[in-house]
Structures are given as C-alpha cells and as structure tokens.
Amino acid sequence: MAEYTEAAPGRALVESGELVAGTMARTAAGLVFDDGSAKVRLDGGLAAWLRRTATAADTDPAAPVSSRARCRAGAALAFAAELSVTRAAQGRTVRTDGFLTPGPGDRAPADEVAEAVVLAARAVTEEWRVRHLGYLLAEAAVSPDLDAAVVFRGLRVATELTGRQWVLLAAVGRRERTPLPMTPVPQDPRGWTAWGALEDLTDLQRRGLLDPPPATPRPGGAALPRLRPADLRLTRRGVLVHRLLALHFVRDATVAAALAELA
Structure with missing residues (x-):
C-alpha cells in the first residue's frame, strides 16, 4: 500500500x-x-x-x-x-x-x-x-x-441498511426515467440470492422506507396480493435517505443487477 x-x-x-x-x-x-x-x-x-x-x-x-x-x-x-x-x-x-x-x-x-x-x-x-x-x-x-438532527437521522438509517438496500432505494427513486419491472416478486424463492434480495426488500418496507408496507396474512388464509417492483414508492423517510446519499448516482448496471436478483 x-x-x-x-x-x-x-x-x-x-x-x-x-x-x-x-x-x-x-x-x-x-x-x-x-x-x-x-x-x-x-x-x-x-x-x-x-x-x-x-x-x-x-x-x-x-x-x-x-x-x-x-x-x-x-x-x-x-x-x-x-x-x-x-x-x-x-x-x-x-x-x-x-x-x-x-x-x-x-x-x-x-x-x-x-x-x-x-x-x-x-x-x-x-x-x-x-x-x-x-x-x-x-x-x-x-x-x-435539513437541520443537523435530520441529517443525523438520515445517516443513522442509511448505515443500518445493506448495500443492496441502497441500490433498491436507488431503483425506486429513478422509476420515472427507468420503469420498474411489472413481474411479481417471488413469494417463496428457492435460490439463496433471490431469498436474500426479497429479505432486503421486505426489510425496507418494514422500516418505512418503501410503500406499500409488507402484506399481512388475511383471515381464513386468503392469498396475499403479489407485489410487483412497479408498485413500490419511496416514503418520506426513503426520500430523505435517497436524497442525502445522492443515490441517483448509483450506476444503472448495478441497479439492473439488484432488480434481476428479485426475479
């Protein structure tokens, strides 16, 4: 070095x-x-x-x-x-x-x-x-x-996320220029890569960074609605993290690879 x-x-x-x-x-x-x-x-x-x-x-x-x-x-x-x-x-x-x-x-x-x-x-x-x-x-x-307290909040949230979660936020944040896939994400993926990507996505929803929130089981065991990447939106918390980290600079190829992992 x-x-x-x-x-x-x-x-x-x-x-x-x-x-x-x-x-x-x-x-x-x-x-x-x-x-x-x-x-x-x-x-x-x-x-x-x-x-x-x-x-x-x-x-x-x-x-x-x-x-x-x-x-x-x-x-x-x-x-x-x-x-x-x-x-x-x-x-x-x-x-x-x-x-x-x-x-x-x-x-x-x-x-x-x-x-x-x-x-x-x-x-x-x-x-x-x-x-x-x-x-x-x-x-x-x-x-x-953005006062210092809000910046600190955004930084704290960001550092708790995985790198793939940053990329998923970047993907949703550029949906106007790069449409998100319409194909539903798998509900029970067998491959570890897809499983990990779905875990990251669901965690973003639970943390209130992406809407809609995770689907909850319905009475009587009715089928859950299928989530499509195109349905995702940044929440206000998600907008803060996206803005502070300037995630619009994440490379298109990196975003495409993360979305492919959800397929």
Missing part, C-alpha cells in the same frame, strides 16, 4: 483516498487545501469545514484504525469535494444558516455530522458506499431545509 508522507496532515488523508476514489482524490485535496492549481474553487466556508474535518481525522483518529480504513475516510472527503463542485455548477449555494459556523468549543453542527460520516466511512467494507457517504456531506452543505 502506498505511503503518503509529503503532504501535511489532513491533506495527506484526502490524498490517501486515491486507493478508493481514484486519482480524483488528489484533485479534491487541492480544492480543499487550495494549492492554487485548480481551475475551480470551493466555497470558502465549505472548504474550511472539510479542512477541519480532514485535519482532525488525520491527527486524532479513533484507535485502532487500519490503513485501509484511513483511505476510506480520505475518499469520503474527496467525494464530498467532488459533488460540491457539481452542486455549485448547478447553482446550489452553500447554506448560511450557521450549519457551517463554529460555535462553542469551535465546533459547528456540520463538524459533528462530518465526524459521524468519517467514522461510517472507516467502518464500511463495501467501498463503493464510501462515495455516497461523502456525497451526504456535500448535500447537507447546500440543504438549509
């Missing part, structure tokens, strides 16, 4: 994310630490927030932290910078409601959110999910309608 010893703490952490995020991580480090080489700039308050987060995560990490976990933390911050550039190009400005402003103890609400995201990124082993954890930071920074 490559060592990153030349850069200062914080910047070295973001650059180490190259192992997970690719070469984009070094460009993101330049944006966050403003080395003057980038053609674009991050909002000053947002860049300062990401610098504080990266430096704190690099100089005072929770022990023990593996080298790979450190790289995931850096990648999450790199992805946050990446999406922040996109959001700025879309005309979404960084919030000015105090979310990014340090208060007592030199801590902003955003600092607490970012620390939680760094911890989540370190812990996740499905590294494609790190991208979306980083995106949560970028989305929270331009969403004044």
Whole structure:
C-alpha cells in the first residue's frame, strides 16, 4: 500500500483516498487545501469545514484504525469535494444558516455530522458506499431545509441498511426515467440470492422506507396480493435517505443487477 508522507496532515488523508476514489482524490485535496492549481474553487466556508474535518481525522483518529480504513475516510472527503463542485455548477449555494459556523468549543453542527460520516466511512467494507457517504456531506452543505438532527437521522438509517438496500432505494427513486419491472416478486424463492434480495426488500418496507408496507396474512388464509417492483414508492423517510446519499448516482448496471436478483 502506498505511503503518503509529503503532504501535511489532513491533506495527506484526502490524498490517501486515491486507493478508493481514484486519482480524483488528489484533485479534491487541492480544492480543499487550495494549492492554487485548480481551475475551480470551493466555497470558502465549505472548504474550511472539510479542512477541519480532514485535519482532525488525520491527527486524532479513533484507535485502532487500519490503513485501509484511513483511505476510506480520505475518499469520503474527496467525494464530498467532488459533488460540491457539481452542486455549485448547478447553482446550489452553500447554506448560511450557521450549519457551517463554529460555535462553542469551535465546533459547528456540520463538524459533528462530518465526524459521524468519517467514522461510517472507516467502518464500511463495501467501498463503493464510501462515495455516497461523502456525497451526504456535500448535500447537507447546500440543504438549509435539513437541520443537523435530520441529517443525523438520515445517516443513522442509511448505515443500518445493506448495500443492496441502497441500490433498491436507488431503483425506486429513478422509476420515472427507468420503469420498474411489472413481474411479481417471488413469494417463496428457492435460490439463496433471490431469498436474500426479497429479505432486503421486505426489510425496507418494514422500516418505512418503501410503500406499500409488507402484506399481512388475511383471515381464513386468503392469498396475499403479489407485489410487483412497479408498485413500490419511496416514503418520506426513503426520500430523505435517497436524497442525502445522492443515490441517483448509483450506476444503472448495478441497479439492473439488484432488480434481476428479485426475479
């Protein structure tokens, strides 16, 4: 594994994310630490927030932290910078409601959110999910309608879900551009893959992330209605998780594969 010893703490952490995020991580480090080489700039308050987060995560990490976990933390911050550039190009400005402003103890609400995201990124082993954890930071920074408590709730719900559940939420969230299958999902699949996919889907319904809720047995043992993927809708809780994680960026091929597992 490559060592990153030349850069200062914080910047070295973001650059180490190259192992997970690719070469984009070094460009993101330049944006966050403003080395003057980038053609674009991050909002000053947002860049300062990401610098504080990266430096704190690099100089005072929770022990023990593996080298790979450190790289995931850096990648999450790199992805946050990446999406922040996109959001700025879309005309979404960084919030000015105090979310990014340090208060007592030199801590902003955003600092607490970012620390939680760094911890989540370190812990996740499905590294494609790190991208979306980083995106949560970028989305929270331009969403004044979401206070820190709501962002924390969305993050907590998200980290309790499997990777396939994130993909299923992505599938339902893009139903307008990619219609969902009309074929009913099997009620008692024999293969383990289909069984696991159905378990994940049913769990999303039970958690209140997808409507309709799971069908309940009818009096007299009447047959349960057959659920079709096309019947699924995001609940408000599901919309929150989908929005914070920017799940519309999940690749189409990944979504198609998850839906195929339900067949």
